[in-house]
Amino acid sequence: MDLVEAFQEQVGECEELGSPMYAELLRHIVDDIELGGVSTKVLAGYDPNFGLALPLLGAVHRLVLAGEAPELAAFYPSVGGEWDAVLGWEAFEQVLQSRGASLRALLAQPPQTNEVGRSTALYGGLLQLFEAVPLPVRLLEIGSSAGLNLRADHFRFNLADGSGFGPVDSPVQIPAAWSGRALAPQPGLRIAERVGSDVSPVNPFSRDGELLLTSYIWPDMADRLERLRGAIEIARSVPADVRREDAVSFLRGLELSEGHVTAVWHSVMWYYLTPSEQAAADAAIAALGARATASAPLARLSLEQGRRTPDAEPEYLITLQLWPTGESRILGHASPHGRQTTWE
Numbered sequence: 001m002d003l004v005e006a007f008q009e010q011v012g013e014c015e016e017l018g019s020p021m022y023a024e025l026l027r028h029i030v031d032d033i034e035l036g037g038v039s040t041k042v043l044a045g046y047d048p049n050f051g052l053a054l055p056l057l058g059a060v061h062r063l064v065l066a067g068e069a070p071e072l073a074a075f076y077p078s079v080g081g082e083w084d085a086v087l088g089w090e091a092f093e094q095v096l097q098s099r100g101a102s103l104r105a106l107l108a109q110p111p112q113t114n115e116v117g118r119s120t121a122l123y124g125g126l127l128q129l130f131e132a133v134p135l136p137v138r139l140l141e142i143g144s145s146a147g148l149n150l151r152a153d154h155f156r157f158n159l160a161d162g163s164g165f166g167p168v169d170s171p172v173q174i175p176a177a178w179s180g181r182a183l184a185p186q187p188g189l190r191i192a193e194r195v196g197s198d199v200s201p202v203n204p205f206s207r208d209g210e211l212l213l214t215s216y217i218w219p220d221m222a223d224r225l226e227r228l229r230g231a232i233e234i235a236r237s238v239p240a241d242v243r244r245e246d247a248v249s250f251l252r253g254l255e256l257s258e259g260h261v262t263a264v265w266h267s268v269m270w271y272y273l274t275p276s277e278q279a280a281a282d283a284a285i286a287a288l289g290a291r292a293t294a295s296a297p298l299a300r301l302s303l304e305q306g307r308r309t310p311d312a313e314p315e316y317l318i319t320l321q322l323w324p325t326g327e328s329r330i331l332g333h334a335s336p337h338g339r340q341t342t343w344e
Contacts, residue, residue, distance in 0.1 A: 003033055003040075003048040010053035014218070017337060021083045021220040022057060028089040029056075038096045042103050051271070052107070054216070059106035060095055062215035068102075069095050078219035109200065114145035114213055116227040118267045118338030119152040120177045121303040121318045123165065125331055126152070126263070127186050129299050129320060135261045136192040142250055142281070143269030144196025146204040146213055147242040148231040153191055154238055155231070171230030180332060180342040192260055194240035197250035201242045204232045224337070248277055251284035256296040262288075267303040268316070268336055289323035298323040303334060 007030045014023040032039040039056075046052055063069040064076045072095050074081045075088035096103065126137065141150055156170035157177035165177075165185060203209040210232065217224045243250065247266075256262050264285060270278060285300055292298040300321040305314050308330070316336055321328035334341040 003043060003052070004030055006048040006051070007033065007053050013336070017218075017335060019218040019220055021077070021088075022218050024083075024085045025057065025089065025092060026053060028092070029053075032093070038093060038100070042096050042100050042107075046107060055107050056103070057218075058215045059103045060092065061217075061219060062106060062211055063095065063099060063102065064219075065211050065214055069099070071095075076219045077222065078214070078217065078225060083220060114148050114202065114204075114216075114228075115224070115268070115337050116148055116155070116172060116231045117174065117224065118303055118334075119149045119155050119172075120157060120174060120338045120341040121267065121332075121334050122149050122265060122301070122338075123152040123155065123157060124178055124183055124341060124343060125265075125301045125318055125320055126189060127165070127183050128331055129261065129263060129301060129322075130186045130189045131184060132322065133261045133297050133299070134186075134188060135259060135297070136190045138193040138257055138260050138262045139191050139195070139265060140193075140250075140254065140263065141196040141265045142198075142247040143266055143272070144198050144201070144242055146202040146209065146232075146235070147194070147196040147240045148204065148213075148228075148235055149265075149267070150194040150196055150240040150242075151231065151234050151238045153189065154234045171233045172227050173230070174227065174339070177339075178332075178341040178343055180344060183343060194238075196240065196242040197245040197247060198242060199244070199246050201244050204235055246277075247273065248280045248284060251281055251288070254284075254288055256288065256291060256293075256298060258296045261297045261299055262292075263299040263301055265301045267338070268305075270302070270304045289321075289326060292323035294324065303338065305336075 007026055011023050011026045029039050043052055064073050064079060072091040073079045075083050075091055139150055154170060155172040156164055156166040158164040158175050160176050202212055213228060217228055289298045302319050303316060306317045307314055315333045317333050318331045320331050332341060332343040
């Protein structure tokens with residue numbers, strides 16, 4: 001895939017997921033790349049297969065949020081502006097021209113997409129895990145960024161019929177959280193431990209950390225921004241340990257716990273691992289599963305892009321695998337942001 005194809009692909013995703021602003025910006029960037037414009041200078045040397053579109057948009061958004069691009073802020077709804085497809089692109093292009101070095105430095109950082117909406121898949125999956133294995137849960141997450149979704153049981157998941165799951169007064173309110181097969185409430189579900197790992201964990205309580213997390217929210221999607229802020233508020237009162245450690249090392253260091261189900265969770269991060277890292281992570285989980293027992297089981301719960309069959313179209317599938325049996329099943333599917341989750 002070349003640079004133009006990579007950015008064109010992201011145009012469709014932004015349209016489908018509800019960000020006309022980013023879809024229009026990306027179309028302008030595609031045109032600029034084809035003409036050999038300033039975008040090519042900012043992106044020079046980066047692998048187009050490694051998802052450059054959203055990191056570039058996030059880097060520019062971070063400058064806007066930090067007050068370092070006031071000429072562009074007038075067009076960003078996240079800071080009170082109003083998007084204009086023509087004037088907004090002109091201001092965006094000027095930022096690429098004047099802040100190219102800063103943007104390249106930001107592009108070199110690991111991506112951080114701590115999308116709170118993906119908690120719909122996590123919490124719904126946990127309900128089904130607890131139904132199958134009614135033990136206290138040790139929730140362990142790889143690629144956890146700031147660890148916000150480690151607190152998913154403190155979010156409110158509202159359903160179309162007026163019912164819901166989770167605290168009614170939660171600062172994170174997710175409307176129409178899921179559809180499809182009805183899930184049963186599990187009042188006995190208890191998370192005994194919350195631990196995550198990330199190669200570059202984010203402190204959501206620092207100004208820099210909050211800026212970084214917010215920069216990956218698409219500026220014209222106010223509901224996502226509201227959920228992020230609510231999740232940071234919850235994180236202040238619900239402790240979680242997020243360690244600076246790569247996924248493979250973290251997984252290799254895990255042990256099972258008698259009387260608990262050890263649940264390894266990951267969402268839309270597998271893509272960022274190399275094939276050798278993916279193989280090593282799979283092997284580490286399988287090795288841990290080989291030691292699992294009925295009283296110290298292991299679960300792997302994931303929301304990742306995959307195919308049901310080799311010839312099927314790719315989907316974001318919610319998968320649960322349980323040991324000691326090793327049985328795996330697809331629980332449902334969702335959008336990349338976790339919303340529009342459907343249980344099967």
